[in-house]
Amino acid sequence: MAHILILGAGYGGLKAARDLAKTTPADTQIDLVDKNTMHVEKTALHTIAAGTSKVESVSFDIRDVIPSSVNFIQATVSKFDLENKTVSFSDHDDISYDYVIVALGFRSEDFGLEGASENALILQDIDTAQNIYKTINQNIANYKKSQDPADLSIAVCGAGFTGIEVLGELVDTAKILKAKYNVPEIKITCLEMATRILPMFDEDLANYAVSYLEKNGIKLLTGAKITKIESNAVVYMDGDDEKRVEASSILWTVGVSGSDVITDSGLEARRNRVMTTEFLNLEDHPEAFFIGDDSAMIPSGEERPLPTTGQLATAEGTNAAFNIASAIAGTELKPFVYKSAGTVASLGQNHGIAQIGNKKFKGVVASLMKHVAADRSFLEMGGLKTALKKGSL
Numbered sequence: 001m002a003h004i005l006i007l008g009a010g011y012g013g014l015k016a017a018r019d020l021a022k023t024t025p026a027d028t029q030i031d032l033v034d035k036n037t038m039h040v041e042k043t044a045l046h047t048i049a050a051g052t053s054k055v056e057s058v059s060f061d062i063r064d065v066i067p068s069s070v071n072f073i074q075a076t077v078s079k080f081d082l083e084n085k086t087v088s089f090s091d092h093d094d095i096s097y098d099y100v101i102v103a104l105g106f107r108s109e110d111f112g113l114e115g116a117s118e119n120a121l122i123l124q125d126i127d128t129a130q131n132i133y134k135t136i137n138q139n140i141a142n143y144k145k146s147q148d149p150a151d152l153s154i155a156v157c158g159a160g161f162t163g164i165e166v167l168g169e170l171v172d173t174a175k176i177l178k179a180k181y182n183v184p185e186i187k188i189t190c191l192e193m194a195t196r197i198l199p200m201f202d203e204d205l206a207n208y209a210v211s212y213l214e215k216n217g218i219k220l221l222t223g224a225k226i227t228k229i230e231s232n233a234v235v236y237m238d239g240d241d242e243k244r245v246e247a248s249s250i251l252w253t254v255g256v257s258g259s260d261v262i263t264d265s266g267l268e269a270r271r272n273r274v275m276t277t278e279f280l281n282l283e284d285h286p287e288a289f290f291i292g293d294d295s296a297m298i299p300s301g302e303e304r305p306l307p308t309t310g311q312l313a314t315a316e317g318t319n320a321a322f323n324i325a326s327a328i329a330g331t332e333l334k335p336f337v338y339k340s341a342g343t344v345a346s347l348g349q350n351h352g353i354a355q356i357g358n359k360k361f362k363g364v365v366a367s368l369m370k371h372v373a374a375d376r377s378f379l380e381m382g383g384l385k386t387a388l389k390k391g392s393l
Contacts, residue, residue: 160254188218258271
């Protein structure tokens with residue numbers, strides 16, 4: 001009897017567990033471990049942070065959607081020992097395995113910037129997302145008492161994919177909170193070191209997103225190198241000049257890395273991402289698979305690893321499950337070949353941009369595609385019942 005241990009019930013881990021339950025022998029032991037009992041659609045965290053969605057609309061109980069042959073264990077991973085095929089936990093006895101899938105997800109990366117961890121609000125999970133909205137709401141409500149312009153100022157550090165989606169949601173949030181608390185205009189500023197945002201999109205679509213945000217009151221500062229985060233300000237360099245954006249609400253969406261468990265376990269990694277073979281496992285430990293934010297597989301003919309997304313993690317979960325089932329059966333493993341279904345970014349609840357191959361979409365149509373993608377994720381992660389209950393269409 002083979003024992004398969006899956007660490008993490010995000011997109012990749014949960015998909016792998018559901019697939020393995022269908023493709024492995026009936027006596028296979030499949031343990032799925034996560035520190036939380038809820039699976040969260042991480043691609044929707046920006047809507048929680050902006051207060052435009054409720055937690056229950058983007059999450060569901062893992063135990064409700066896994067097959068009966070999968071054993072769920074709530075525990076927090078400390079490190080793993082690949083040589084001895086064991087995993088240690090801070091709140092559970094060690095577990096040994098025959099095969100392991102490491103899918104522990106990401107953590108926010110502040111790159112050691114002065115004041116970032118103390119003064120900026122990171123967007124990483126449900127708790128941090130809720131804290132962002134709570135802080136924004138409190139600061140705006142406090143303006144009538146403080147009369148401090150910083151309370152009506154929101155600074156978003158980073159104009160990557162997540163940053164842009166947060167800004168899109170804040171367009172609507174600012175209008176709602178302005179009316180709710182009867183305050184002057186709420187100022188939203190985004191600071192980004194790059195001069196070209198959303199490089200994963202066609203330049204025309206990226207420019208459209210910029211134009212849309214600016215028309216809706218967002219101030220985008222590109223080429224702005226952030227040097228320090230203070231308690232109520234973002235300090236940055238504009239050329240040779242040091243400047244500041246005063247804000248009581250400072251959001252950090254600059255970058256992410258894989259789980260710290262990777263380096264805590266002594267593995268060679270870059271930003272907590274492990275380089276894998278084309279089969280998503282390790283050369284020296286073919287029984288160990290790394291997927292999602294913890295993996296850095298470079299496709300044949302490419303120079304850089306694939307960008308980590310929920311779509312990629314799901315596909316890698318499917319591939320890792322296939323290869324473990326194949327290894328158990330003694331059949332040939334399949335190289336991972338990624339075929340993107342397209343890229344969609346929301347700009348609020350009813351606007352967005354999308355690129356499917358050479359086809360480009362903007363506005364409401366792109367927003368609809370974003371909702372379809374979210375509903376498809378619910379279907380893949382939780383099955384038809386969950387999709388019908390949680391889906392937006």
